[in-house]
Amino acid sequence: MSKNRExxxxxxxxxxxxxxxxxNPFKIRAYKKAAVNILELREAIEDASARGELTQIPGVGKDxxxxxxxxxxxxxxKEYERLQENIPLDTVDLLRIPGLxxxxxxxxxxxxxxxxxxxxxxxxxxxxxLEFKGMGPKKIEDIRRGIALLRxxxxxxxxxxxxxxxxxxxxxxxxxxxxxxxxxxxxxxRMRETVKDIDVLTISDNPPEVVxxxxxxxxxxxxxxxxGTKGSVILQEGxxxxxxxVGPESYGAALLYxxxxxxxxxxxxxxxxxxxxxxxxxxxxxxxxxxxxxTERGIYETLGLPFIPPELREDRGEIEAAMEGRLPDLIDLxxxxxDLHTHTTWSDGKAxxxxxxxxxxxxxxxxxxxxxxxxxxxxxxxxxxERLLEKKKELAEEAGKRKRIKVxxxxxxxxxxxxxxxxxxxxxxxxxxxxxxxxxxxKMDRDAMTNRIISAIRNPYVHAIGHPTGRLINERExxxxxxxxxxxxxxxxxKALEVNGSYPRLDLNDLHVRKAVDAGVKIIISTDxxxxxxxxxxxxxxxxxxxxxxxxxxxxxxxxxxxLYEWLKSGRG
DNA sequence: GCCGTTTTCGGCCCGACTGTTTTCAGTCG
Numbered sequence: 001m002s003k004n005r006e007x008x009x010x011x012x013x014x015x016x017x018x019x020x021x022x023x024n025p026f027k028i029r030a031y032k033k034a035a036v037n038i039l040e041l042r043e044a045i046e047d048a049s050a051r052g053e054l055t056q057i058p059g060v061g062k063d064x065x066x067x068x069x070x071x072x073x074x075x076x077x078k079e080y081e082r083l084q085e086n087i088p089l090d091t092v093d094l095l096r097i098p099g100l101x102x103x104x105x106x107x108x109x110x111x112x113x114x115x116x117x118x119x120x121x122x123x124x125x126x127x128x129x130l131e132f133k134g135m136g137p138k139k140i141e142d143i144r145r146g147i148a149l150l151r152x153x154x155x156x157x158x159x160x161x162x163x164x165x166x167x168x169x170x171x172x173x174x175x176x177x178x179x180x181x182x183x184x185x186x187x188x189x190r191m192r193e194t195v196k197d198i199d200v201l202t203i204s205d206n207p208p209e210v211v212x213x214x215x216x217x218x219x220x221x222x223x224x225x226x227x228g229t230k231g232s233v234i235l236q237e238g239x240x241x242x243x244x245x246v247g248p249e250s251y252g253a254a255l256l257y258x259x260x261x262x263x264x265x266x267x268x269x270x271x272x273x274x275x276x277x278x279x280x281x282x283x284x285x286x287x288x289x290x291x292x293x294x295t296e297r298g299i300y301e302t303l304g305l306p307f308i309p310p311e312l313r314e315d316r317g318e319i320e321a322a323m324e325g326r327l328p329d330l331i332d333l334x335x336x337x338x339d340l341h342t343h344t345t346w347s348d349g350k351a352x353x354x355x356x357x358x359x360x361x362x363x364x365x366x367x368x369x370x371x372x373x374x375x376x377x378x379x380x381x382x383x384x385x386e387r388l389l390e391k392k393k394e395l396a397e398e399a400g401k402r403k404r405i406k407v408x409x410x411x412x413x414x415x416x417x418x419x420x421x422x423x424x425x426x427x428x429x430x431x432x433x434x435x436x437x438x439x440x441x442x443k444m445d446r447d448a449m450t451n452r453i454i455s456a457i458r459n460p461y462v463h464a465i466g467h468p469t470g471r472l473i474n475e476r477e478x479x480x481x482x483x484x485x486x487x488x489x490x491x492x493x494x495k496a497l498e499v500n501g502s503y504p505r506l507d508l509n510d511l512h513v514r515k516a517v518d519a520g521v522k523i524i525i526s527t528d529x530x531x532x533x534x535x536x537x538x539x540x541x542x543x544x545x546x547x548x549x550x551x552x553x554x555x556x557x558x559x560x561x562x563x564l565y566e567w568l569k570s571g572r573g
Numbered sequence: 574g575c576c577g578t579t580t581t582c583g584g585c586c587c588g589a590c591t592g593t594t595t596t597c598a599g600t601c602g
Contacts, residue, residue, distance in 0.1 A: 026585055030574040061575050101600050136593060348602095378588055379602050417589095439602080440589060476601095 002044030007068055010080050011035040016092045017083045019102035020109060033059040038068075046072050090116040097150050098475065099142040107132055121147065149477070156194035157239060158473050160503025160540050163188060165237055166198040173243060176213045179204045180248065185258035189310045191543030193473055193506045197240035199258050207245035214243045250282040252295035257281035263315035264308075271303050271319070311546040330546045331525070333539050335558040338367035341412060341435050341466060341498065341526030342535070346391045347372035348380035350531040353391075353398050353407065359532035361405045366561045369433035370395060371410035374422035377439055382414070385427060392430075406561055408432035412466055417441045419455025421462070428461035432568060435498065435526075437466035438479065446480040453481060454489040460572055464496035464524050467507040475504065483508075487516050494571055496522040496556055499548075501541020502534065513548030522567075524556050 015031035018024075037059045038045060048054050049072045054065035071077045087109070094105055094117065108114040111132060112123050123129050124140050166184050173182040179202045183189075186199030204210045211231040215223045224240070225232040232242045246254040257265060258281070269279050278285045283293025284302045292298040297307045305322045309330055312318040321327050343349035344356055351359070353370055360368035372391065373382035383391060392409055399407035410433030414422035421428065421436060428434050436456040444452065456462055468486060469478035490497050497516050500507045505528065508516060513523060525545050527537040545555070552558045556567060 024574080027574050029585075033575085059575065063574060099600075103599055134593060134598065138592060139599095142592090376589085377602085379586070381586085442601095443591075 002046060003072060004038050004041055004045045007045060007071055008035040008039040010071070010077060011038070011064070013089065013092055014080055014083060016095050016102070017087045020087050020091065020095070020106050021083075022102075022106055030059065031064075034064050049073075088115055093117070094120060097143060097146040099139075099146040104134070104139075104143075107134075117147070149474070156196050156474075158503050159188070159191065159193050159195060159506070159543070160537065162195050162198060162239060163540075165235065165239060166200070166241075169198060169235070169241055170200055172217055173200050173202050173210075173214060176202075176210055176217075178206050179210055179245075183255065185244075185255055186260065189259050190261065190313060191311050191540070191547055193503075193509065193544065197242060198235075200241065200243045201251070201255055201258055202243065202245055203248050203251055204245050205247065210245045211243060246282070248294065249290070250293050252297070252299055253279070253283045253293040254281050256296050256299055259310050259313065261314050264313035264319070267315050267319050268299075268303065271305075275303065277302060309546065311543060312549070314547075328549045328551050331542060331550050331552050331555050331558060333542045335552045335555070336365075336525065336538055336542065337560065338365045338369070338406075338557050338564070339527050339529065339535060339538065340367075340369040340408075340410070340433055340464070340524050340557050341371050341500070342368060342529045343372055343380075343412070344370055346370075346387070347377070347382055348530060353395055355532055356529070356535070357398060357402060357405055357407050359535050361402070363535060363538075365405060367406040367408060367557075367564065369408040369410040371412040371433060371435050373439075374411055374413040376414040376416065376422045382422070383411075385423065388423070388427065410434060412437050413462075414439050415452060415456040417444070417452070419452040421456060421459060425459070425461055428459070429572065431461075434462050435464050435466040435524075436462045438470055442470060442476075442479045444479065446482060449479050450482040450485050453486050457486070457489045457493050457495050462495060463568060464498050465490070466498045466526075467500040467505050467528070468497055469507050469509075469512070471507055471509075472504045473506065478507070483512050484515065487512075487519050487521055490516070490521045491519045494522075496524045499523055499525045499541045499545050499550075500528050501525060501537040501539070501544070502528040503537060503540045506540060506544045508544075508548070510544050510547035513545055513550055517548065517550050517554045522556050523550055523554050525550075526557070 011031045012035040015028045018028045037057055041057060045068060048057065049069050054060055054068050055062065067077050067079060091109060094100060095102060108123065112128065114120050114123055124144055129135055129140065166188050170182045170184055173179060182200055182202040185201050187195045188198060202210065207229045211226055215226045215231045215233055223233050230242060230244045232240065235241050244254060244258055272279045272284065276286065283290040284299050292302045300307050306327060308318050308322050308327065339360060342356055344351060344353050356370065357368055373380040375382045375384045395407060395409050409431050411423065411431055412435045415436050415438050416422060453465060457465060469481060469483065471478035497508055499513050517523060523545060525541040527535050527541065529535045529537060556564060
């Protein structure tokens, strides 16, 4: 196991310590930048160190290279330890509270001796804190809210973080001798936007041996339980993983049971009872006789039901729909023919137009829209009109070279505070794809925000609203918006709403997107990719859409190019 | 702390928004 992650985390922590110590901001940035680049490094950092090529890592100069080498060789970093003597890691942790930055923390650290969360909470209740410059009642309330949000986020991790870890775990389990395949269950299989733990199910004729192998798979942080049929560990990543081992005859029953949701399973067991049957994690029983259990499909059949996809299993009406034969024909990842919200080096993306187009071709897409930011997004290098026109030229050249994929000229244009857009209509008119999004002024009141977004929907050149609620899972609440009115307006004006597949967003969420398709609104499932790798976020978007009962016919980027293009052109004065 | 023929010192992304102010500091992206 390479030490890339550890070293990146150390530099990240050091940057935070330096920021609390009020150090040179550029030095702080240097540490952070190095951390990011180390995390993205394609090889084990020990190898680069052994070759003496650490300084070839971007952002790593002589000093940081020395520190990395010291850590690789000794497992320690003196400077890091020295910093911790002044500023403990508990204090650094407080920076993760949204609304509490280094300046305020430094003030409280020095002035009130606040070193950890307990100190902070006590101080927030006391009167002394108001003595400090810049501290007022609203700020204190902000920090309190931030603490609550952080607490919530600690319980559940984001889908896009955990799913890859779960998949590699499944692979590892399937390589354990005497197992027959392995599969993810639980909320991960249901593609919930956040998950608490990883559930893995496998088949074996010797469960205890498999559990034993599982708990010693990797140098796991902690073994919570290790028994005859199930084992439970805390992975290095800090996430709990449970393994259940069953015989082949019970595989379907166990999968159903451990996939949940609990509410769905309770309903199924109720149905079974009425038929004189009993369902448990080993099978379906009539008296003592087991009549199903090998497959999930077989179990649903004994209840007179068709197979219900995992994403629907929330007891949100799927059982009634199944009984009445009106389950949705859910969109599949394979139905997706293109990505309509992506960024490139023209604004804040990491890849060029050509690289993004190549990657999209590699995914078998028919089209990709390049939608860089508009000028208000200065931090994201949003494009002034002259740059937009330059980009248009490059994109046209790039598009001209390609036979297999259509490269569309687009923008993610900012919806400004007053509801107008960040480019004039005559510019928007000349673009193939216009996604309009809110990136500023998140604290507007509900009416103002709703009207702001509806103003954008009314613009004849806007095709879709990007990440319509602005939330960042575990980081930022959605802005206050009446989503029903937005959906109504989208339906009225024939505009699409986005399901943004970037896993911190997943916005619209499952419930909202279901409302949207119920109202007849078209959906665009996009990745908002800022790199070629992020084009793979599509599966999170599709998972969220499936949880929202979205069918292929609802999704614009499941259309063949000709039909999509017709839609894009329609209704534009 | 990093970086580089506008180089070995002097930059390094910066504007919007908020809450606290009475001209600005802190946070965010």
